Amino acid sequence: MRRQSDNRLGVLRPLRRRPRPEEDPNAMKTPAHLIEQYGPREAMEYDVVIVGAGPAGLATAIRLKQLAAQHNSDVNVCVLEKGGEPGAHILSGAVMDPRALTELIPDWKERGAPLNQPVTGDEVLFLQPDRVLRTPSWAIPECFHNEGNYVISLGAVTKWLAEQAEALGVEIFPGFAAAEVLYDEHGRVIGVATGHMGLGKDGQPTEAFQLGMELRAKYTVFAEGARGHLGKELIARYRLDEGKDPQTYGIGIKELWEIPADKAKPGLVVHTAGWPLDEHTYGGGFLYHLEGNKVTLGFVVGLDYQNPWLSPFEEMQRWKTHPAIRAHLEGGKRIGYGARAITAGGLLSLPKTIFPGGALVGCDAGYLNAARIKGSHAAIKTGILCAEAAFEALQAGRAHDELTAYPAAFERSWLYDELHRARNFKSWFKKGNTIGALMTGIEHWLLPKLGIQSPPWTVRRHTPDHARLHAASQVEPIRYPKPDGVLTFDRLSSVFLSNTNHEENQPAHLTLKDPTVPVAVNLALYGGPEGRYCPAGVYEFVEKDGAPQLVINAQNCVHCKTCDIKDPTQNIVWVTPEGGGGPNYAGM
Template sequence: MAEIERESMEYDVVIVGAGPAGLSAAIRLKQLDSDLNVVVLEKGSEVGAHILSGAVLDPCALNELMPDWKEKGAPLNTPVKEDNFLILGEAGKARIPNFPMPPLMNNHGNYIVSMGNVCRWMAEQAEEMGVEIFPGMACSELVFGDNGEVKGVVAGVFGLEADGSYGPNTEPGMELHGKYVFLSEGVRGSLSKEVIAKYDLAANSDVQKYGVGMKEIWEIDPGKHSEGTVTHTMGWPLGSNAGGGSFIYHLENNQVYVGFVVHLNYKNPHLFPYMEFQRFKHHPEIAKLLEGGKRVAYGARAITEGGWQSLPKTCFPGGALLGCSAGMVNVPRIKGNHNAMYSGMHAAEAAYEAIKAGRGGDELTAYDDMVRSGPIAADLKPVRNVKAIWSKFGLVASLMLGGFDMWVANLTGWNPLGTWKHGKNDAQATEAADKHKPIDYPKPDGKLSFDRLTNVSFSMTNHEESQPAHLKLKDASIPMGVNMPQFAEPAQRYCPAGVYEVVDGDFVINFQNCVHCKTCDIKDPSENITWTTPQGGDGPNYPNM
């Protein structure tokens, strides 16, 4: 095939992804030098369309980035007024008092937000400063320079034939070149994954760990609404089957975010994370809150959970990994947006100094140094062992041992338990089906609990059906030849959008349902599925996630 000819555009900095990390980088670059040419490319149909987060936002980074955010109308409207921690049994609950919690677990001063709306607002600020933002522009390839450095990306390829080839109606897209390229794609981004492998950025870090987070927005009875209340639960229904827990956040307008996280290192391939979430809502404590209300939105997203020891090198020749592309979530706090913003600011500062010195295409080691010595490190280091202890010994040990380790680190800056290893990656943690009992899940009732396809319709997901499937199998024989006999083909269950089915002995991929959570790329026991970006604008269209 003849080489594809594309037009190219030159920028100082090219940013992939209009999440909190990418937009913070763009804003900071313009604050430092308004003449810098900065472009942000976003695969969602609009900024915020693919943003899904809890979210209780710690405004520490935003305070530094834009101290006047209140005057500028940032959508941080619901300060946290009350923190609750519950351990659930099948019918009852036990409240964990707040006083033994390390201060870092306190949400006083934080805000319940829609990160999608925060990103929409940040994009407006960036555009006013002269940043070019192009939504609906998926970045499908990296462009490399003569010395092997990343020098840009290919964006805006549309109309491929079903087999992936170029046809008469294909738009080949264009190359956007930068002195530096920032990858802020979120969890398990396809270009970030390629860069980490190509430059061996994870050589000196532990394996990355993940969870899958599912979230619904509910409008509830005003009499049950308590604006500013934050509740986290652990325990039932997961029990010893998997790590994880829930969040219930009361925001404005009688709305509640109801979310459920399942750690993806579970062993039993019969586990069905989505159905665990649906079952959770039937707990008496949760059901009494939601009864009489209505679910208005649904979505799902993988979460990086490896923390400090799993952080790869964050700079590479020609660019940097920002936010969740590197993995900066503080697991016990269930927060990563503030670290994503800090990473964007640090990367911008490093790139600005480099460009001012006449550099380009090299490694921004000053950025990686700042990640490992600044506020991100201060946030992640004290909690580094909580997830690893939970994975090895379960919830109670994590609360006791991990809590002790966090407390001492919080008071002294020293972790008495050192740094624990995570062990296997989440795919390798899956055990054979015959070692475990199938789990019988109750049928959704259509009032509190819903089947997957009905819920996916509340994510407003859409994909152009004539394009090639963006979910690629390395070996098409593995799902039915290996995964079915050994693992009861868990893709049928771990996907929170019903993308994968076994129909009449065939493995079927309904890529149109995909909400871009990336769970399949992480949890497939044969590591046989690769998530790539579909054409721009496709995927979910989240309103207020």
């Protein structure tokens, strides 16, 4: 992605995120003496700074520029993206509902948006170890119908959105991670800072050290995706989730395959439930046929799972061996791999999305509709609504206040109605897969046929995902088969396909509040679940001098955030590495 020309950008450098003191007093902090020694930090001023060049952030930027053009005014907009280019860190299934995109850019088709493959059919399968139950088309719940939607690469769509934003004058800075939220003396958000580049593993400056930079704004919009590290800080600081159900997440493991032409079924959308997961573990598979003889497939496991011996990565590999899935892949070749956390709590877990000086949009807030397995349309819609509220405030000469028009507009929108209909989806599955499937059928198949668009009841949740694990001694270990290298694979060969790369001589971006906890608690009580829930082989327990210790292979990290979410002691804190690091998902 070409950066807008600006001689000020020479001082911008990527930075890993360091937790603020009020978030975690034991976590690594930005050394104040570095700013004192090398500072002050240079600053750039904008009307709006957006953190994250995903669908939500780019939609916010595009809508702001559209409104500015319509009103013959000027709004300076900057987007920071920690990936090497827009789309590099984007991972989704994906089947896209184009409704919000059409609102944002009505002529997207004429402009060449990469929505090339319309959905041609839906299959919903219930898998058992040796057979499959196919849901008749008339019995497929409304939420699983995909007429009018498209099978896409969300990464490709994101790159296209970035091109549209740049054409409108948005400044996009790829490879620069927002590392710190800036506050004024009144506690209002006034921007973000990138941070120091060229720190060694010990956190001290090397000969390549350069100070970070402040990007100050009248409003700052956070669009980091699921479990955004700055969004997490803001939610805690302003207590935005007070009175809400605990947020709940899933981990999605995804592969991209190229298959023989005679197996290609462009536009076919397949969703599965059941095997290999047990009754008490939420999850399921997806398999979508793209154009060009490609299939995108993956497996989602709810991070509220209880068995500490479970490995989402291994469950995905095992799922592919079912005859109903194997039939789509035989004779093909795996060409891509990735993993990403999914914010799945829906409306009941949605935090307050505004605070003095800024807002949360997209999956940073948690707008994904888990019942439909879709979030990109919600991300774009929330970006539109937030931009309209921010533009109105800027036109009125306001700054650093709460954009109350944004949540008000959301509550009047079709997106609110959609999420309100689906509000109980995850709550029912917390009670078991049988109850979840039954109530999904009632709420999304039976009630609409009776003319009732939203269930007249609400089901609440109270336990966060990390608190759900049983002790390892209470559960029978799961024995997973060895990969065959043809249909099933190991973690390290998978990470290789994600094009993940981190500069080795930098402080680890996977930090521990207390380095004794992994062995003393996690290994002793839960059997060391870090080595199983991570889909990239980052965590492993090894023997050293006759005692176990945890080794963190941070260079393998694909930025999925699973460790930050599922660690039963909440001892792991994911912070940003230097910008430009991490995966580079091609065609995913």
